[in-house]
Amino acid sequence: MEFERLYSPAARRLKPSIIRALLSLVREGGVISLAGGTPDSNLFDLELYSEIAARVAREEGRSCLQYGETQGYLPLREQLCRYLEGRGLKVGPDRVLVTTGSQQAIDLLCRLFLGPGDSVAMEEPGYLGAINGFRNLGSAIVPLPLADEEGLHPAAVEAALDSRPGPAPKLLYLTPTFQNPTGRCLGPERRRALARLAARRGMLLVEDDPYAEISFDGPPPRPISADDPEGCCLYLGSFSKMSVPGLRLGWAAGPPEVIRAMTLAKESADICTSVLSQAVGAEFLRGGHLAASLPRLVSAYRSRRDTLHKALLRNLPRGSRLGRAGGGFFLWAELPAGLDTMDLFQSAVEAKVAYVPGAPFYPIEGSGRGAMRLSFCAVEEARLEEGARRLGELLERALTAGSRNPSSGVPA
Amino acid sequence: MEFERLYSPAARRLKPSIIRALLSLVREGGVISLAGGTPDSNLFDLELYSEIAARVAREEGRSCLQYGETQGYLPLREQLCRYLEGRGLKVGPDRVLVTTGSQQAIDLLCRLFLGPGDSVAMEEPGYLGAINGFRNLGSAIVPLPLADEEGLHPAAVEAALDSRPGPAPKLLYLTPTFQNPTGRCLGPERRRALARLAARRGMLLVEDDPYAEISFDGPPPRPISADDPEGCCLYLGSFSKMSVPGLRLGWAAGPPEVIRAMTLAKESADICTSVLSQAVGAEFLRGGHLAASLPRLVSAYRSRRDTLHKALLRNLPRGSRLGRAGGGFFLWAELPAGLDTMDLFQSAVEAKVAYVPGAPFYPIEGSGRGAMRLSFCAVEEARLEEGARRLGELLERALTAGSRNPSSGVPA
Numbered sequence: 001m002e003f004e005r006l007y008s009p010a011a012r013r014l015k016p017s018i019i020r021a022l023l024s025l026v027r028e029g030g031v032i033s034l035a036g037g038t039p040d041s042n043l044f045d046l047e048l049y050s051e052i053a054a055r056v057a058r059e060e061g062r063s064c065l066q067y068g069e070t071q072g073y074l075p076l077r078e079q080l081c082r083y084l085e086g087r088g089l090k091v092g093p094d095r096v097l098v099t100t101g102s103q104q105a106i107d108l109l110c111r112l113f114l115g116p117g118d119s120v121a122m123e124e125p126g127y128l129g130a131i132n133g134f135r136n137l138g139s140a141i142v143p144l145p146l147a148d149e150e151g152l153h154p155a156a157v158e159a160a161l162d163s164r165p166g167p168a169p170k171l172l173y174l175t176p177t178f179q180n181p182t183g184r185c186l187g188p189e190r191r192r193a194l195a196r197l198a199a200r201r202g203m204l205l206v207e208d209d210p211y212a213e214i215s216f217d218g219p220p221p222r223p224i225s226a227d228d229p230e231g232c233c234l235y236l237g238s239f240s241k242m243s244v245p246g247l248r249l250g251w252a253a254g255p256p257e258v259i260r261a262m263t264l265a266k267e268s269a270d271i272c273t274s275v276l277s278q279a280v281g282a283e284f285l286r287g288g289h290l291a292a293s294l295p296r297l298v299s300a301y302r303s304r305r306d307t308l309h310k311a312l313l314r315n316l317p318r319g320s321r322l323g324r325a326g327g328g329f330f331l332w333a334e335l336p337a338g339l340d341t342m343d344l345f346q347s348a349v350e351a352k353v354a355y356v357p358g359a360p361f362y363p364i365e366g367s368g369r370g371a372m373r374l375s376f377c378a379v380e381e382a383r384l385e386e387g388a389r390r391l392g393e394l395l396e397r398a399l400t401a402g403s404r405n406p407s408s409g410v411p412a
Numbered sequence: 413m414e415f416e417r418l419y420s421p422a423a424r425r426l427k428p429s430i431i432r433a434l435l436s437l438v439r440e441g442g443v444i445s446l447a448g449g450t451p452d453s454n455l456f457d458l459e460l461y462s463e464i465a466a467r468v469a470r471e472e473g474r475s476c477l478q479y480g481e482t483q484g485y486l487p488l489r490e491q492l493c494r495y496l497e498g499r500g501l502k503v504g505p506d507r508v509l510v511t512t513g514s515q516q517a518i519d520l521l522c523r524l525f526l527g528p529g530d531s532v533a534m535e536e537p538g539y540l541g542a543i544n545g546f547r548n549l550g551s552a553i554v555p556l557p558l559a560d561e562e563g564l565h566p567a568a569v570e571a572a573l574d575s576r577p578g579p580a581p582k583l584l585y586l587t588p589t590f591q592n593p594t595g596r597c598l599g600p601e602r603r604r605a606l607a608r609l610a611a612r613r614g615m616l617l618v619e620d621d622p623y624a625e626i627s628f629d630g631p632p633p634r635p636i637s638a639d640d641p642e643g644c645c646l647y648l649g650s651f652s653k654m655s656v657p658g659l660r661l662g663w664a665a666g667p668p669e670v671i672r673a674m675t676l677a678k679e680s681a682d683i684c685t686s687v688l689s690q691a692v693g694a695e696f697l698r699g700g701h702l703a704a705s706l707p708r709l710v711s712a713y714r715s716r717r718d719t720l721h722k723a724l725l726r727n728l729p730r731g732s733r734l735g736r737a738g739g740g741f742f743l744w745a746e747l748p749a750g751l752d753t754m755d756l757f758q759s760a761v762e763a764k765v766a767y768v769p770g771a772p773f774y775p776i777e778g779s780g781r782g783a784m785r786l787s788f789c790a791v792e793e794a795r796l797e798e799g800a801r802r803l804g805e806l807l808e809r810a811l812t813a814g815s816r817n818p819s820s821g822v823p824a
Contacts, residue, residue: 001644003616003670006582011524014676020482038479046473053688054466061458065658067450070432100512100660100682107681112423133680170418204415232413246477246687248512258415264426268545269519270512274686275658276465 009116013136018360019128022345026354032379032387034308035354037180037329040378043297044244048289049280056279064279070267071259072098072251073278079285080237080251087212088226089235091253097262100273102210102238102250106133106173108262108269109206109234113170114139121161121169123152125332125361125368127180127208130173134363141363142169149323151176151186154193161201172203177221178211181361181373182332183325191224199230204258207235210250211328213242213294216302220327231255239281241329242290242297247277301329301377308376308384315392317399329377332358334370335395341372344398353390421528425548430772431540434757438766444791444799446720447766449592449741452790455709456656460701461692468691476691482679483671484510484663485690491697492649492663499624500638501647503665509674512685514622514650514662518545520674520681521618521646525582526551533573533581535564537744537773537780539592539620542585546775553775554581561735563588563598566605573613584615589633590623593773593785594744595737603636611642616670619647622662623740625654625706628714632739643667651693653741654702654709659689713741716788720796724786727804729811741789744770746782747807753784756810765802 019037026033056064064073071077077093084091099105106129114120116138122130124143134141144160147153152174161168174194176186186194198205205224212220225233234254239247252262266272284290305325312322312333319336335341341357348354358371374391376384431449438445468476476485483489489505496503511517518541526532528550534542536555546553556572559565564586573580586606588598598606610617617636624632637645646666651659664674678684696702717737724734724745731748747753753769760766770783786803788796 001611001614001616001642001667003667004673006525006614006616007673008523008525008527008530010527011673011677014673014680016676017679020679041474041478044473044477046470046477049473049477049688050466050469053469054462057462057465058458061456061461062453063658065456065458065461065656066453067652067657100686103680104682111420113418113420115420115422118420129680129683136680199413202413202418204418230413240479244477245479246475248682248684248686255413255415261416261419261423261426264428265423267429267432268426268515268541268548269681270516270660271541272660274512274660274689276461276692277686277688280688 010136010138013138015132017128017132019356022354022356025349030352031349031354032352032383032390033354034374034376034379034387035356036375036378038245038378039241040300043300045293049244052280052283052287053276056283057276060279064275066275068272068275068278070272071263072096072273073275073282075286076278076282079282080253083285083290084253087220088222089253095253095256095259097252097259097266098273098278099250099252099266100270101240101248102208102236103129104266104269105236105250105252105262106130106208108265109171110134110137111265112261113204119167119169120171120173122173122363123175123179124363125181125358125371126363127175128360130208131363143363146182146184149184150190151179151184152190152194154190154197157194158197168201169203171206172198173206173208174224175208176224177209178214178326178328180211180328181330181356181358183323183328183330185221185326188221192227195224195228195233199232203232205233207233209236210238210241214298214301214329215327216298216305217326225254234258242294243281243284247281248274249277249281304376304379304381304384305331307381308374308388311385311388312374315388317392317395329375331374331376333372333374335372336399337370339395339398340369342369344394347398348391348394351390351394353387353394355391422548422550425550427544429540429544431768434766434768437761442764443761443766444764444795444802445766446786446788446791446799447768448787448790450790451653451657452712455712457705461656464692464695465688468695469688472691476687478687480684480687480690482684483675484508484685485687485694487698488690488694491694492665495697495702496665499632500634501665507665507668507671509664509671509678510685510690511662511664511678512682513652513660514620514648515541516678516681517648517662517664517674518542518620520677521583522546522549523677524673525616531579531581532583532585534585534775535587535591536775537593537770537783538775539587540772542620543775555775558594558596561596562602563591563596564602564606566602566609569606570609580613581615583618584610585618585620586636587620588636589621590626590738590740592623592740593742593768593770595735595740595742597633597738600633604639607636607640607645611644615644617645619645621648622650622653626710626713626741627739628710628717629738637666646670654706655693655696659693660686661689661693713789716791716793716796717743719793720786720788720800723797723800727800729804729807741787743786743788745784745786747784748811749782751807751810752781754781756806759810760803760806763802763806765799765806767803
């Protein structure tokens with residue numbers, strides 16, 4: 001039988017992630033993939049997680065193998081509060097919701113706030129998972145172009161919001177720290193200005209912060225949500241980058257009424273997040289394993305960032321602009337006019353190197369075709385160098401072969 | 413700041429589960445709760461799960477601590493196919509989707525198929541989590557009254573669907589086996605008739621089957637989905653009752669296009685289910701631990717069912733109707749006219765016994781006030797007897813005190 005005829009309007013809007021589709025092309029042998037966004041599983045401390053999982057199942061199994069509270073396993077919420085306090089964010093366990101990865105937090109926010117006719121403002125380029133979530137609900141996205149290496153400029157955000165007709169966006173969704181895809185980090189002054197702006201305009205500022213702990217030049221920056229006298233910031237965090245993604249643990253911390261409403265929405269979404277995962281996460285924090293494991297992780301990623309950055313500086317065509325990324329997993333390159341990273345993707349795979357084209361990170365279709373995201377997180381250093389070499393060669397060839405697409409260009 | 417003004421229509425429809433609210437009243441000391449619906453954690457084999465969790469993290473950690481496929485960890489999908497084959501359902505891993513508990517499968521179906529103006533047909537009384545999910549999206553529910561101890565009568569279903577004005581319901585949602593809340597089990601003839609009915613009417617028959625393995629009188633009945641030549645059945649299963657709920661593992665198996673669309677919807681819901689949980693579930697099945705542990709589980713629950721059933725027969729007021737439940741966790745009692753189980757709940761808690769009133773299980777408000785769900789799954793036998801005694805006393809008192817509510821009555 002055929003069921004598509006029964007699908008709801010929301011279902012008809014669903015589109016597969018372009019990145020996942022691209023990544024499936026990259027599996028073939030010999031391709032050096034700078035396209036991935038997943039942490040390097042060779043850096044996972046399997047013995048540690050094995051020991052923790054065994055212990056929590058044995059000692060807390062009557063709780064952590066049973067149904068749990070929708071809001072989250074209390075020992076985990078308590079540990080998260082301690083962790084957040086270290087980041088400058090003071091909240092009690094009643095103001096924290098554990099989610100099945102950060103993606104679920106975004107999804108719950110979409111359900112609570114968005115529908116056709118609503119809008120949300122976010123960075124351009126910005127996180128693809130958020131763009132898809134917002135789009136799936138038929139909401140409009142107000143793009144806020146990143147101004148420079150310090151990210152958004154508050155005056156430009158103000159202007160973009162003012163110039164837009166219709167009702168104000170409900171959410172201001174930001175990934176201020178080592179952003180995916182650009183690696184950029186919003187400066188401290190701008191952070192405070194954007195919190196004030198959200199408060200003044202009655203928007204919920206959603207601070208999505210999965211990469212903060214992968215910080216290459218000192219401790220992670222203070223979250224926007226740590227300076228939020230008006231209570232208009234919701235902080236989203238995740239174990240996926242600082243610990244392991246397979247636990248599927250994220251969390252939201254912020255205004256009590258938003259946490260309550262998200263909890264209610266989560267109840268009919270999945271009742272609760274894997275309690276076994278939550279107990280493992282709680283024990284990982286309680287035992288001090290985050291602090292103990294981060295230096296090794298950060299040092300490995302920093303060294304790869306350095307290697308890829310240097311190699312790209314040597315290999316990208318003259319006129320390219322390359323960010324440096326003070327943390328996170330990604331470098332962002334803007335190429336000279338005439339190069340279309342979407343068109344070039346197939347040739348890149350043939351040349352045994354892969355990246356993610358810039359376009360999917362732009363909420364407005366047709367933008368970003370001159371940019372690419374390059375990931376250093378899960379590739380060993382010799383291969384990063386060779387990948388950059390192959391990429392440089394390909395781009396030079398494309399430039400000289402004149403395979404130019406007049407409609408493309410570097411984003412402003 | 414205050415954010416409720418920004419909520420979407422869908423968010424305004426969200427209501428907390430009545431059962432969870434009731435259960436919070438029951439926590440005080442001395443109350444014998446026949447209200448719970450969670451398995452007895454004293455029956456969990458903590459050493460087994462501890463050993464499995466340690467092993468999969470150590471041996472498969474590079475996969476099961478990493479991001480996983482949205483459709484589910486392949487070793488788990490393969491094991492599920494083997495398990496389902498034993499139940500008579502032949503599907504390949506491409507036709508199985510792993511979900512974060514069965515509740516997520518219901519939620520994904522809601523997103524795919526339902527919106528305001530749509531409708532879904534389901535048993536009355538029926539599963540509360542489904543009622544809430546359908547309601548949250550603003551869909552109408554077409555109630556299909558259970559005819560007798562064998563559940564729905566196909567001719568009555570046909571009549572209920574025919575008599576309804578407007579577009580046909582998109583989904584026929586059924587919990588045919590040891591249903592929550594009634595414990596009833598749909599007979600084999602009726603199963604086949606309902607599959608034919610769904611096919612004829614172009615509805616997707618959703619067979620939600622979490623209790624099948626808790627079968628007291630022989631092997632579980634053959635799923636409706638096992639005899640589905642038209643491909644119009646989607647089978648939902650869960651680890652929560654036959655293994656442990658804290659893993660949050662459910663699955664859907666059925667028509668490829670529906671599985672594909674659900675997978676797409678899951679991608680923006682939570683990317684994937686806890687991969688650690690999935691690896692534990694896969695190993696639980698692969699190692700034969702399901703088959704090895706079920707006899708002990710079923711025997712414990714059967715004995716409790718027997719005890720509660722006998723004690724209720726002795727203690728419920730004359731004129732009550734009590735189901736026997738061939739499996740699952742629940743008995744269902746319909747009380748003599750004049751007793752309102754919602755009104756009596758507070759006095760029951762004062763008399764140190766708790767149940768779940770029937771009303772929440774009825775999609776149509778105001779129905780079911782003469783019924784109650786009584787759970788035997790997580791209470792030791794001496795307490796089951798004492799609980800039944802307290803309940804009987806309370807109901808007799810209520811009958812003679814004439815605390816009658818003329819608007820209530822036993823459902824037809």
